[in-house]
Amino acid sequence: MSRTRKGEKQDVSNCSYHVVHKLPPGDTPYVRAKHVQLVEKDPDAAIVLFWKAINAGDRVDSALKDMAIVMKQQDRAEEAIEAIKSxxxxxxxxxxxxxxxxxxxLYKQKCGKVEDQIDLLKQKLRMIYQGEAFNGKPTKTARSHGRKFQVTIKQETSRILGNLGWAYMQQGNYLAAEVVYSKAQEIDPDANKACNLCLCLMKQTRYSEAQTVLEHVLQGKLLGSDEPKSRNRAEELLKELNQCQSTVFSSNSLGLKIEDAFLEGLDQLMNQWTPFRSRRLPIFEEISPFRDQLAC
Known part of the structure; x- marks a missing residue:
């Protein structure tokens, strides 16, 4: 009996150890990689062990994702991108x-990969339209800082559009970014995207429109408006806006134009995917045509 009790105590001890360090149980290549990553805090050694786990077929889904994240933290974004693709x-x-x-x-971190980022984000939007995102379900469970929460298709669509707008901004294509951010705000508005939309309008010298967008943040009308980071950014943009309003340029002189068929008519593009229309999700019924906005 004593042996059994000792064994039971040992099992409890092992269980507690794994819980404390957030480690999966067992002694496989993946578990050893996580131990080196989280307990020994040796990222280079962890990457080597994650490679071994992938080659051994041990929890490949988690091993590849975790390895890419560690590589990103080590400023090895290019390697991480190639690993995921391969x-x-x-x-x-x-x-x-x-x-x-x-x-x-990774594309955000790695300079020179903006086009790849844009292509991937467009593909993710197509997947949502075709009903393939979230494995066809209207929500998914996400995790952040050890906390689980539910994400809706509506929120995910707005998030992806926000990332797409940011990518266009990195290209200096502020008109395309404005179109995307405006659409994202129609779906699921928040203060961060509003500030980015304001900046896009400012870059096009459309100051009165930019001020209207900014006022919604400063008046606390949007999700996240009360967060210090968002409010500080809004106040900085307001100062910059006040300085810019004294100088007026023609927006045409900026040479801004959309040369992206994906943006010139997103709804029209969606209609071309007729085999998937019966599976598309309701969120796309709520998105008004980009063309109407561009015609203004």
Whole structure:
């Protein structure tokens, strides 16, 4: 009996150890990689062990994602991008969406990958339209800082559009970014996207429109308006806006134009995917045509 009790105590101890360090149970290549990453805090050694886990077929979905995240933290974004592209075919269908999200973050970090980021974000929007996002469900469970929460298709669409707008801004294509941010705000408005939309309008010297957008943030009408980071940014933009309003340029002189068929008529493009119309999600019924906005 004493042996049994000792064994039971040992099992409890092992369980507590894994819980405290947020480690999966067992002694596989993936578990060893997580131990080195989280307990020993040796990212380079962890990357080597994640490679071994992938080659051994041990929790490949998690191993590839975790390795890419550690590589990103080590400023090895290029390697992480190539690793995901090379080995994602070994991962399950359920893991592809998470890998795409990691790729988007990597493209943001890696200069010169804006076009790749834009292409990936457009593909994610197509997946939502075709009913393939969230494995066809209207919501998914996400995790942040150890906390679980539900994300709706509406929120995900707005988030992806926000990332797409940011990518266009990196290209200096403020008109395209404005169109995308405006659409994102129609779906699920928040203070951060409003500030970016304001900046896009300012870059086009459309100061009165920019001020209207900014006032919604400063008046606390949007989600996140009360967060110090958002409010500080809004106040900085207001100062910049006040300085800019004394100088007026023609927006045509900026040479801003949209040369992207995806943006010139998103609804029209969606209508071309007729085989998937019966599976598309209601969120796209709520998006008004981009063309109407561009004609103004």
């Amino acid at each position: 080995f994602r075919n070994l991962c399950s269908k359920q893991a592809q969406e998470s890998l795409d999200n990691v790729l988007v973050d």
